Amino acid sequence: MRVYEVMTEDPITIDINYSILDAAKKMRDENCGVLPIMDGDEIVGVVTDRDVTVYAVAEEKGLVDTNITEIMSEKVITCGHEELLEDIADRMSINDVRRLVVLGDDEKIKGIISIQDLMVNIGDEKMTDEVIHHVLKYA
Numbered sequence: 001m002r003v004y005e006v007m008t009e010d011p012i013t014i015d016i017n018y019s020i021l022d023a024a025k026k027m028r029d030e031n032c033g034v035l036p037i038m039d040g041d042e043i044v045g046v047v048t049d050r051d052v053t054v055y056a057v058a059e060e061k062g063l064v065d066t067n068i069t070e071i072m073s074e075k076v077i078t079c080g081h082e083e084l085l086e087d088i089a090d091r092m093s094i095n096d097v098r099r100l101v102v103l104g105d106d107e108k109i110k111g112i113i114s115i116q117d118l119m120v121n122i123g124d125e126k127m128t129d130e131v132i133h134h135v136l137k138y139a
Contacts, residue, residue, distance in 0.1 A: 003079055004110070008117075015037075020061060045076060
């Protein structure tokens with residue numbers, strides 16, 4: 001099975017100028033746990049609900065006046081929309097992430113694929129268990 005068959009298409013993104021509070025409200029309003037951060041057409045990072053709660057709140061960042069770039073991950077782990085689910089399961093495991101940004105042939109964001117998408121669709125129970133165990137141990 002290929003990534004494009006199970007990914008969430010057209011993910012919600014935010015602009016690099018958003019504050020932490022803006023990002024948190026966007027996540028709440030759109031019911032999503034990850035936001036790619038864009039500078040024009042270029043992806044410059046990602047922020048997760050965990051980044052907001054664990055890093056921003058625990059470090060007592062000003063939610064209104066702190067730019068999202070202060071807590072985002074600059075290293076964006078991606079996959080291609082044509083890749084096999086089994087291949088990206090390994091990538092999630094190696095990088096200790098629960099979501100990947102999906103890029104099209106044009107290197108533009110096409111979607112997001114999550115560990116939940118893998119759990120439901122990968123078809124290899126042993127591989128799914130291994131990925132879940134490895135990735136979720138850091139949750």
